[in-house]
Amino acid sequence: MADSTNTVLSARGLSVQYANESPTLSDINMDIAAGEIVGLTGSSGSGKSTLAYALLGLTRRGAQITNGEIYFGRNDLLALSDVELEDIRGRDIALIVQNPRSALHPMYQVGRQISRVYQTHRGSGGAEAHQRAIEMLRLVGINDPERRADAFVHELSGGMAQRVLIALALSTSPKLLIADEPTSGLDVTVQAQFLDTMWETSRKTGTAMVLVTQEPGILANYCDRVIELDAGRVSKDVSASEFVSTSMLHTTQATSSGQGEGQNRAPLLKVEGLRKTFPLRGTKKVVQAVDDMSLSLFAGESVGLVGESGSGKSTVGRCLLKLLDSDAGKITFDGQDLGVVSGEALRRVRQRIQIVQQDPYDSFDPRWTIEKSLLDPLEIHQIVPPTEARAAIEEGLKRVSVDASVLGRRPKDLSAGILQRVAIARALLMKPDFLVLDEPTSMLAPQDRHIILDVLKRLRTELGLSYLLISHDLTSVASACDRVVVMYLGQVVEQGPTTEIFEKPVHPYTKALIGAHLEENPKTRRVDRTDRVDLEGEIPSPIDLPVGCYLATRCPQATEACDKERQVLSSFSSHHDVRCMRAGQLELDKAS
């Protein structure tokens, strides 16, 4: 039934249903051409994962494919016997699941797992299969594949495990690869590396791909075509560029700094030489979370703190509120040294500095209603008289566009996006001068993310609020911050105005980070760029840090001196600091 020889897989009238419920998927028609990368998207609960599995003839427990045909080549997959299907799965259609570590067997070397699959489906000998495994590991960009093939999964980093999974999936040269949110939970640079590998391998081997994702950046950068599901039906089946131009909610652009640059005023918050280490249990060693961190923030200003996981950015945020005691350094808030305040004075300062945490479900007492959670802090500080408290919290919810009907509910009954807005409302009830937002959008779906950022931007203009937005999501930072501070392994490596950092990054790490940023624009696809700076290898352990520049081991422009000399943050141009002794040199090289 495949209407052109080019089609790898086509589904006709596919429906999936859980017993006695309305169909999860109804009447899905889709075709996938050879070598094509198709993005499968839709809000959570739209049935995209169900569809991805159904294409393999699989369903979750309790569900059933009630109708339809899936043509793969000449065969209808749904008419085949289990034995015949098993032969096709893994050989001709491969699957990459969400969590790479749990998808690999913990007791077998990764190379052996790849060769086993190859042997099963291609019927080759052991030595040939082993050779193939090493070849595949090399193909997905793993250094020293001969040695890595003998590694167990616990010896690999998350990003590397993810690449092993692609190698495993591609080892049998499948015609189709289905990847179910393969990069959720990965850092941006690792995500970019992974998707690059997948994209390149697909182009090289001609494997068609179905990529299930909610991220508009991924759709815009890596997909040829996008299929959007809405409540179990195909609502869109268009080219990636058309999809982006019709349905992206917002175009990302750096905000111009709306507030007058009052550099003459004293900063609202000033951090100097902040250092924080965590002792490593049972040893004398320490994990260095933050090292020589300096930062100043003026009233009304919004600053983005970016960096990958483990860069110490959340630790900085928590030190600012004295939720963690710093080892060294000075934090001054509105002229007051936070190092010396404690007790009642500390509680008064904390009223002026508030925090919004990453996981909204975890940041509310699960036993308390929203009303109680909001009233309680008001009572503590007696910000409003008790008779006006109820009106105040309703007002506070209105400010973040949340209906007052949530007051009687408990956290688990609300969606993550709404609950996070309630968390912002709770922080704002304290009438703070300064807000620390610790990855406020990382657990949210893209739509909710946009809403949160809109709320933040609006509050800034309405209340003149200043905030520090800690995030690994550069899109959020680009749209909601005046200034950006980039952290790597506990140090600030570059800071400056948002537009300057995004358009003219200087530090090699910033360049790599910005390069890994997936813009929601198919015209500036990452895979098409030629001036990419990619880092090599893995992030060093924060326990045994390099002597010289922390990036030296991964930096493509490193010289011998970089290995030995400790780097200092120095002024590159006005309001723009860089921690790289070769910064000036690199710019000259580029110019010439």
Next chain:
Amino acid sequence: MTDVAVEKDQDSLGVLAWIGIGIVSVAIFLAVFSPWLIPYDPTQATENVSTPPPPLSAWPSLFWQTIVGDGPTPHWFGTDASGLDVFSRTIEATRTDLIIALSANIVSVIIGVSLGVISGYFRNIWTETLLRTSDLLQSFPVFITAMILVALAGRSWVNIVLAMSFLYAPIYLRLTRTEVLALRDRSFIEAARALGKTEFGIARQHILPNAIGPSLIQFSVTIGFAILLTAGLSFVGAGVRPPTPEWGSMIATGATQLVLGDWWPSLFPGIAISVTVFGFAVCGHILEKRYGR
């Protein structure tokens, strides 16, 4: 979809669960209303010494007689060697055993949970010492230690309660502390701190209510053990003083008559212990399955 399945599972309690709930309810009922239920004074000897219980076949007619008030109330479970009515004593003993077991558990929950919250939330040298002490206590054999403590302090029910609380508190301490350790790093604790709550306020309003669940489940299980321990102590002569009706001491006094063929003074309190302990154990198990993790 999964939520529906879970709810269904929770709604239907098994037969076993109903039996457990039934037993516990009956035990509580008997403990509360025993003075109005028993036909004889449980501590006053009658002239009928070592009367065997009436044969089962005679029970319906005797029952009828009792209701219409014709003739003396029969000794349903017989009498012991001193002429005490076993039926009245077995019922009355429910009260003794339940009060001791409940009080001991309430006291140990109060002590154990508060110390658990303190030792989990505020970690310093004092709470560490407390923890080691409680570990040490837990390493003693419960029965022997309880026996020694009661022997030293004197055989009153207050002392028995105190000794048992002392031994059971570490269980609740451990349980609570484990919960607190998981809770203290949760974001909402940090949020509360940022919102200006005092440490004591956080411990009381956030930590305690969220950490107490497992202890309440354990409570039901431990009551069963406590009943067994109360009876055991009395059995070896370190429990409440006779003639206070108590299952353990009834078994002990009855045991001396066993060789003469008098099985009834020991059998009925024996059955009472087993059934009650079983009932509480089942209830604890159900609670754990429904609310525990």
